[in-house]
Amino acid sequence: MPTIEEIEQFAKRRGFFYPSSEIYGGLAGFYDYSHIGSLLKRKLENLWRRFFLKENNFFEIDPSIIMHEKVFEASGHLNSFVDPVIKCEKCKTLHRADHIVEDHLKRNFEGMSAEELVELIENHKIVCPKCKGKLGDISILNLMFLLNISQEDKAYLRPETAQGAYVNFLRQFELQRKRLPLGLAIVGKAFRKEISPRQLLIRMREFSQAELQIFFDPHNEKHDDWDEVKGYSLILNPVAKDTKEMTCESAVKNLKLPQFYVFYMAKVQKFFLDALKIPKNKFRFRELSEDEKAFYNKIHWDIELDLESLGGFKEIGGVHYRADHDLLGHEKVSKKSQEIFFDEKKIIPHVLELSFGIDRMIFALLDLFYTKEKDRTILKLTPTISPLTASVFPLVNKGGLDKEAKEIFDHLKNHLDVNYDDSGSIGRRYARADEIGIPFAITIDYDTLKDKTVTIRDRDTTEQQRVKINEIVNFICSKLGKNLFSG
């Protein structure tokens, strides 16, 4: 299993990601995705779409990243999306006050008030971790990036995609013929002025999210497809308890969770275990305590993955029962009623949010699947999201093999993400392909010229098969269980 430094080096060397504006010394908290990384990112996003937007009445929308100041007044971000910061009087470095206390006392102090933090810093004589200088007063810093759009308008870069769905709710409800549940997904960038970005793609200032807001009738917390999941075992880590497996049915009964909420926990867990093939022992839902929970969440379990490079379970996303917090906020500030008429009554829909950090997922995939075994290094991504699906090798660069190989490459490019590698021994080319997780390596040899077949080698089994040239695409697609999927 790789260390965080190994992931950083590997990501840079093989073209996944590296610091943004690198020739100017980089910009803390910003990363550029290189060719292989951006393919992985796009495939992961598309897999997410296919998985979560299959349900009827679930749609993707694409609202602007910059939003009106009033949006964040209504959502509470203007007042509450803040971090306590503290400046060293000697070296002038700005620290997050809660992190300084956390690092010193080895406990979690998120959500603690400024006064309490000051008291802890004084009582424990905590000094600047950088220069041992005296720490100054705590101030409160809003984490949103402010933009002056024009003389009149103030706006912010969105700190989460979610608000785009809430301010669009009424119009979307009309457009989609007034049905509930209504799912509105947004896949895109969000921005936060983190004081101390760290751990590569884990705490970034510019990052990508895939979020799904599900609007539903609060008088009906059942889900139509409940029977499909009720016997399914969730991996749960409730507050102050050990992690255990529990069926959906028991989670409703014993943990008093709404059926509708548990249904989507099952969906989320299936996404990680079945679609991304994350090992079961690396996944859990962790319930947040009252102190940790965002103020607007009625129920809040984080999605966590066990990442060795970070020393344990890490938040990758969450299942948030935001109830009517957001729509009521927008109703109050916009003075436009968010009430709808549904099932013969007036209601403000409740919202269940499924939130995923795309960059965090990519980091986790590298942590979990970068594998060294015997003399091989393999990125064991599930083939569906492997950045490149196949690599084309001419056995040698002569005797017409190179020409034939290039023709096959050009043909495959219309159907699959492929690369071409003619440098070094076949063994070295296999090794290069394995390291970035290419599931199929196609070799063109002298037999190819005679019988129009190639060798396809499977990354995971290293087994080789002869396949007819005009059967390559079908062969690979059937191995992937791949469907035709529209542009």
Added chain:
Amino acid sequence: MPTIEEIEQFAKRRGFFYPSSEIYGGLAGFYDYSHIGSLLKRKLENLWRRFFLKENNFFEIDPSIIMHEKVFEASGHLNSFVDPVIKCEKCKTLHRADHIVEDHLKRNFEGMSAEELVELIENHKIVCPKCKGKLGDISILNLMFLLNISQEDKAYLRPETAQGAYVNFLRQFELQRKRLPLGLAIVGKAFRKEISPRQLLIRMREFSQAELQIFFDPHNEKHDDWDEVKGYSLILNPVAKDTKEMTCESAVKNLKLPQFYVFYMAKVQKFFLDALKIPKNKFRFRELSEDEKAFYNKIHWDIELDLESLGGFKEIGGVHYRADHDLLGHEKVSKKSQEIFFDEKKIIPHVLELSFGIDRMIFALLDLFYTKEKDRTILKLTPTISPLTASVFPLVNKGGLDKEAKEIFDHLKNHLDVNYDDSGSIGRRYARADEIGIPFAITIDYDTLKDKTVTIRDRDTTEQQRVKINEIVNFICSKLGKNLFSG
């Protein structure tokens, strides 16, 4: 052909796009893509990728949107990406000085100096177009959005995607095994503090671009695949001349354009005419005069489409020969040599940029393809980019037809973007599908229950065919000439 108001109403009513933060009165220059619009946008972007990234050694990368201040010092944006603005002394409205003069004198004054503009305003006694008040002094406003990232770092929202490719060039050149030409594409958001955003998706403050930077050896202005295009006819509108058709060969000879440049003009034109099916008489390349050209462009032809709603040809993108302007700029400011060793010599590669406004293309598609004929309204988008590929109708909502239709719908959803419509007469459902350009309407009737066939009606010909249920996907894909295309 629609007016701009008709496009606005249609886009809102059928879910293409509408003003962002709408419940707060909107935010000028910002739009949200709704469900149908975001599907169209994604398909257009994917078609662009398939078309332009087919070439060997052409790749997509995904750099951060926020970039280091130094990037824009090097690119010249800090000093030169400015607009002259003028404030009315009475009503305090801020105007673009060149636009005010343009609107008054009906000529183009882009690129004119502040002094010249002041003189024109005084000589022609131009007053505030809003309140007839006296206009004040001209000031210079930078169009980039500044962000204070931290105590140390200043950064900007990128005003074009291009710089992301330039600062990544050296690393990408290494990663892609030191080959030229090297194409680096970026598809994503860019931001400009426009003084007066207007014309819906045409002049926005937040917009999407698809840009391809092609790095090549300046000692070799030939293109390997020249023979494929040399006889192809370009539609050219040179400075101070009428639009005419000219083969690529003649363009090189008569207009003294480099072969490499003309090759990509042909590619671009084919994208619009063959891939997007834009009528030939609606397309042209327009050469920019020395005054109009961006200071860094050696050769600059805009890609223009004739849009009736805007009263004529409008810039949609451009083919920009930026030469070594950007790499030299970054070399100077970063003090890191951008020189590479290629083909037995040291060079700074030259850059040819293909630049496309995604939102402008979407606006143009609605303008060009929203068609009223006899009693039908049809959005005649080419099926490849139609937001939805098929619509599923049960003839009636009883007798098992609805159940069968839903099963077919669920099956098709795994393969295609489809919707389900069971409301109103079949005629009304056809009309709804036509208006958003759905190419195939699938009706489930009583015969379906007997012989497992459905009726598929073609949007353009209105012809109907009986097709077996398990043949629907193949039937539609073969009609689309669609390939398997990876996630």
